[in-house]
Amino acid sequence: MQIQASKPVAAEPVSGGFDIMAAVKDAGFAALVTLGLSFPILAFRTQEDISNHLIVVPRWSWPITAAILVFVGRFAAILFRSRPRATRAPTLPKAPSASATFLIRYASWFGVAALIAFPMVMVAALGAGGSLKWINNYGIQILIYVMLGWGLNIVVGLSGLLDLGYVAFYAVGAYSYALLSTTFGLSFWICLPLAGLLAAFWGIILGFPVLRLRGDYLAIVTLAFGEIIRLVLINWTDLTNGYAGISSIPRATFFGVPFTDDDDGFAHLFGMDYSPIQRTIFLFYLILALALLTNAVTLRLRRLPVGRAWEALREDEIACRSLGINTTNTKLTAFALGAMFGGFAGSFFAVRQGFVSPESFTFIESATILAIVVLGGMGSQIGVALAAVLMIGGTEILRELDFLKAVFGRDFDPVQYRMLIFGAGMVLMMILKPRGIISTRTPSIFYKEQKAISGSLVKEGHG
Amino acid sequence: MEVFLQQLINGLTLGSIYGLIAIGYTMVFGIIGMVNFAHGDVFMLSAFIALMLFVVLTQLLGMTSIPLAFVIVLIGAMVLTALWNWAIERVAYRPLRGSFRLAPLISAIGMSIFLSNFVQVVQGPRNKTIPPMFDKVIHLTTGGTYDVTLSLKQILIVLVTAVLLAGFWYLVQKTSLGRAQRACEQDRRMAALLGIDVDRTISLTFVIGAALAAVAGVLYMSYYGVVNFSDGFIPGVKAFTAAVLGGIGSLPGAVLGGLLIGLIEVFWSAYFSSDYKDVAAFSILALTLIFMPSGLLGRPEIEKV
Numbered sequence: 001m002q003i004q005a006s007k008p009v010a011a012e013p014v015s016g017g018f019d020i021m022a023a024v025k026d027a028g029f030a031a032l033v034t035l036g037l038s039f040p041i042l043a044f045r046t047q048e049d050i051s052n053h054l055i056v057v058p059r060w061s062w063p064i065t066a067a068i069l070v071f072v073g074r075f076a077a078i079l080f081r082s083r084p085r086a087t088r089a090p091t092l093p094k095a096p097s098a099s100a101t102f103l104i105r106y107a108s109w110f111g112v113a114a115l116i117a118f119p120m121v122m123v124a125a126l127g128a129g130g131s132l133k134w135i136n137n138y139g140i141q142i143l144i145y146v147m148l149g150w151g152l153n154i155v156v157g158l159s160g161l162l163d164l165g166y167v168a169f170y171a172v173g174a175y176s177y178a179l180l181s182t183t184f185g186l187s188f189w190i191c192l193p194l195a196g197l198l199a200a201f202w203g204i205i206l207g208f209p210v211l212r213l214r215g216d217y218l219a220i221v222t223l224a225f226g227e228i229i230r231l232v233l234i235n236w237t238d239l240t241n242g243y244a245g246i247s248s249i250p251r252a253t254f255f256g257v258p259f260t261d262d263d264d265g266f267a268h269l270f271g272m273d274y275s276p277i278q279r280t281i282f283l284f285y286l287i288l289a290l291a292l293l294t295n296a297v298t299l300r301l302r303r304l305p306v307g308r309a310w311e312a313l314r315e316d317e318i319a320c321r322s323l324g325i326n327t328t329n330t331k332l333t334a335f336a337l338g339a340m341f342g343g344f345a346g347s348f349f350a351v352r353q354g355f356v357s358p359e360s361f362t363f364i365e366s367a368t369i370l371a372i373v374v375l376g377g378m379g380s381q382i383g384v385a386l387a388a389v390l391m392i393g394g395t396e397i398l399r400e401l402d403f404l405k406a407v408f409g410r411d412f413d414p415v416q417y418r419m420l421i422f423g424a425g426m427v428l429m430m431i432l433k434p435r436g437i438i439s440t441r442t443p444s445i446f447y448k449e450q451k452a453i454s455g456s457l458v459k460e461g462h463g
Numbered sequence: 464m465e466v467f468l469q470q471l472i473n474g475l476t477l478g479s480i481y482g483l484i485a486i487g488y489t490m491v492f493g494i495i496g497m498v499n500f501a502h503g504d505v506f507m508l509s510a511f512i513a514l515m516l517f518v519v520l521t522q523l524l525g526m527t528s529i530p531l532a533f534v535i536v537l538i539g540a541m542v543l544t545a546l547w548n549w550a551i552e553r554v555a556y557r558p559l560r561g562s563f564r565l566a567p568l569i570s571a572i573g574m575s576i577f578l579s580n581f582v583q584v585v586q587g588p589r590n591k592t593i594p595p596m597f598d599k600v601i602h603l604t605t606g607g608t609y610d611v612t613l614s615l616k617q618i619l620i621v622l623v624t625a626v627l628l629a630g631f632w633y634l635v636q637k638t639s640l641g642r643a644q645r646a647c648e649q650d651r652r653m654a655a656l657l658g659i660d661v662d663r664t665i666s667l668t669f670v671i672g673a674a675l676a677a678v679a680g681v682l683y684m685s686y687y688g689v690v691n692f693s694d695g696f697i698p699g700v701k702a703f704t705a706a707v708l709g710g711i712g713s714l715p716g717a718v719l720g721g722l723l724i725g726l727i728e729v730f731w732s733a734y735f736s737s738d739y740k741d742v743a744a745f746s747i748l749a750l751t752l753i754f755m756p757s758g759l760l761g762r763p764e765i766e767k768v
Contacts, residue, residue: 036546040515041508041582046591054593056518062585162565164572209753215564216498220703221752224745227700231745235738363696367572374569420580426573427555434559434566 023078031071038063108382115288119281128277135277137399139284140352142392144345147291149372149384151341154298156370157379158307159334160314162219164366165226168206169199169339171233171361173346178246178356179239188252188351192344199343200336207335211328214317226366233358245357252351254282283352290348294341295381301337310334311379364419371426377436386437395422465609470733471726476617476686478725479624483679484702485709485717486631487672493648493712494668495560500571501551503699504578505673509544509680510690511582514591516540517684529596537623537681541674548673549666557662575695583692590691597685620682627678628718631671635714644668648712697741701728704748710761719759 042063044056118139122131148170155163176195180186186194206225210218233240240246251259259266259279266282267274301307309330312320321327350356372391376383398421401414429436484506491499516539520532555574559566597615604611635641646654647664655661683698684690705724709716724744731743757763 033546033550036543037550039543040519041512042585044515044519046515046518046586054514054518054591055522056515058523162568209749213752213756216496216568217752217756219568220498220707221749223700224749228742228745228749231739231742235742364576367576370569371573374565416584417580419576420584423573423575423577423580427570427577430562430566430570430573431555431558434562 023075023082026078027071027074030074031067034067034070035063038066042066111385112292116285119284123277123281128275132277132280135280135284137396138393140280140287141396142389143284143287143291144349145369145372145388145392146385147287147294147345147348148342148369149376149388150291150294150298150381151338151345152369152373153338153376153379153381153384154301154310154341155334155338156373157384158298158302158314159310159331161331161334162215162370163222163335163338164219164363164370165206165222165224165229166338166342166369167361167363167366168226168229169203169342170346170349170365171229171358172199172202172339173343173348174350174356174360175233175240175246175346176343177347177350178249181250182246182248185250187256188250188347189255192347195347196340196343199346200340203335203337203339204332207332211331223363223366226361226363230358230361233361240358243358245355245359247355249350249354249356251354252279252283252286283348287345287348287352290344294344297337297341298381306330306333367426368422371422371429375426375429375436377438380436380438383436383438390437391422391425465604465611466733468603468611469609470729472611472613472617474726474729475722476620476725477729478705478722479620480679480683480686480721481698481702481705481724482718482721483624483627483675483682484698485705485721486714487676488703488706489709489711489714489717490644490668490672492706494644494651494665495556495567497556497567497571498703499672500568500699501555501574501578502672502676503697503702504575504695505544505548505551506676506680506683506698506702507690507692507695508547508578508582509540509673509677510684510694511586511591511680511692512543513537513540513677513681513684514593514690517593533596533681533685537678540681541677544673544677544680545670548669548676552666552669557665575699579692579695586692588692590689592689593684595688616686620686623678623682627675631675632714634671640664640667700748701744704744704751707748708751708758710758712762713758713760716758716760 040056043058043060045059046054046056049055119131119135122134122139125131126134148166151169152163152166155161155166173195176198177188177191180191180194181188206222210221213221234242236242253259254266257264257266257269259276259282261274262268265274266272266278272278302311309320309325310333312323312325313327313330313334317327320330349360353360368391372387373384375391376385376387395418398414398418484502487502487505488499491497491502513536516536517532520526520535521529526532551574555570556567559570597619599615601613601615602610603613635644643654643659643664644667646657646659647661651661654664683694701724702721705720706717707720708723709718709720724747727747728740728744731737732740735743751758
């Protein structure tokens with residue numbers, strides 16, 4: 001419905017001119033509102049005094065700074081928006097050069113090659129100690145989220161079922177491995193498929209009752225399921241050890257060969273010097289392989305009848321039913337497959353950390369994964385990977401910004417602004433680019449040649 | 464029997480707070496069909512604003528009359544929270560009207576994360592406690608194994624809720640603003656054609672919802688005396704459950720649902736285990752949506768082709 005009675009924006013160019021007074025007025029109003037908003041939450045600081053009573057200390061510089069920032073920002077935004085249209089040159093679609101076409105066509109293969117080379121390059125450049133952080137905090141961490149994003153993409157991006165409780169399957173996978181390995185001593189390679197199966201099973205169990213629900217309602221019920229699973233993990237202390245979690249989970253082995261300094265360890269077997277980086281590199285390749293498996297399966301499934309049914313379901317459920325598609329099976333396969341990859345990622349998480357606790361499976365995780373899928377442009381595999389790099393890599397980089405301490409004082413800790421920026425980014429993304437980073441889609445059925453279309457041509461998550 | 468009576472009182476108190484928050488969910492859902500995910504955090508923010516206003520009044524300005532301070536805090540928090548929600552709607556939801564259906568929901572989730580972390584960053588992650596107020600207690604039964612008590616706070620909460628709901632009911636049913644609001648709920652396009660400023664009406668819906676959430680926030684703050692930046696999520700989900708249980712879009716339903724959720728939670732904790740009380744709330748949410756999506760008092764949704 002397009003019925004916004006769009007009020008004339010104050011600084012819309014009137015015959016090419018720029019009404020500076022209106023812009024100042026508009027920005028001034030925004031600054032005034034900011035001043036109102038910042039009282040008392042910014043204008044005072046709460047703290048405990050010696051006798052533990054709550055007292056407030058005024059800090060008037062904060063709201064004034066905020067108001068000035070909003071004024072400048074709003075003014076700049078109006079200025080930017082009111083540029084004469086002609087200066088924004090219409091971008092004609094240029095025929096890309098031969099080398100560019102080559103690069104674009106094989107971009108994903110270059111990406112994979114770069115990822116395979118990544119740990120080796122890092123170790124060569126920074127040595128075993130220096131590269132650990134890069135491979136572990138950036139490489140593995142980002143790839144976990146890429147995999148989770150791709151898994152959720154099946155449910156949200158392809159089938160249009162908004163799932164806010166995806167982290168439940170991640171938790172099922174992690175706890176499956178943790179419990180099976182600590183109780184029965186099963187190895188990672190046996191637990192991995194089992195964890196995937198169990199998660200898929202849970203996907204079907206949780207998917208079954210919500211078959212009739214659509215859109216927002218589905219989102220809220222999946223959120224409830226995700227929270228229920230987390231609360232059960234917290235409260236069923238006999239099985240899960242509650243908040244304390246399960247520790248000393250067996251580490252990953254190289255197909256049975258442990259990464260230890262022993263005689264039968266990995267390093268000794270292959271005649272190398274022992275280094276803890278070997279395990280990290282192995283984990284990196286493991287999660288890379290799992291993520292690529294997720295991607296490959298998704299891409300293949302999109303060409304199968306079930307994948308087409310998913311996309312048809314996303315576009316119009318009623319039409320789907322009228323054409324004789326079994327929507328029950330279609331939805332359940334989407335839930336089960338998405339959950340299975342979540343389970344794989346979960347059991348990888350457990351083997352990497354060696355420790356699981358309910359803390360790791362909060363709603364924020366679900367929101368993060370969903371944000372990655374949405375930010376990437378729902379349905380776009382490359383977009384999801386890029387979004388994961390941006391969001392997870394970006395928050396990791398915040399840990400590195402120590403120089404900001406020199407600017408803002410010793411107490412300034414950029415990490416605590418992580419989620420703040422994250423939330424604001426989610427809102428901003430929706431306003432500026434609701435179709436995500438990659439806003440084109442390549443339909444899987446085409447007439448003569450396969451080509452990309454704009455994301456706004458597909459309904460994407462309408463029902 | 465004594466336990467039952469005591470839990471009934473506690474449940475009604477808690478339920479009043481949930482009901483007040485639930486109205487914000489149900490009104491916004493009614494008018495723009497969106498689950499305002501950030502509403503729980505708006506409630507938390509209002510509790511924070513109320514707490515800080517109270518400390519400013521009693522300590523910085525040296526006000527000694529607690530009831531007077533309470534009234535000023537109530538009005539101040541309502542105005543400031545309404546301003547916040549107005550700004551939130553303006554910034555995060557209005558540009559998305561007419562976008563694809565999940566866009567406002569995702570924007571609201573982002574806003575929810577932003578608000579709770581904003582409060583954490585500017586006021587710190589620790590619990591903020593204030594000395595108890597209105598903690599006079601009336602003993603309803605004495606002599607038995609267990610004294611049934613009714614505190615002044617509880618009377619206050621139920622009383623304030625009832626008075627404000629009556630005012631709110633008048634606003635929606637009898638004033639032109641309420642008529643415009645109900646008209647937009649039924650058919651936004653037609654309302655616009657008949658000369659109703661739809662954008663303004665939606666803004667006012669958010670403002671009213673926030674003002675009621677602020678009342679809940681003030682009551683919550685004075686009842687528990689503790690506020691934390693993460694207090695928005697669980698009460699938010701429970702209030703949403705209340706709105707769904709009562710039938711989303713129905714105002715009496717939201718209040719009824721709130722009271723029911725409050726009672727269920729309190730009785731569940733008293734007779735079963737308090738460990739699983741949140742599981743109970745979430746299960747009710749899931750079960751209602753699955754088996755009775757139109758709730759107790761809601762209109763069934765008709766699927767149009």
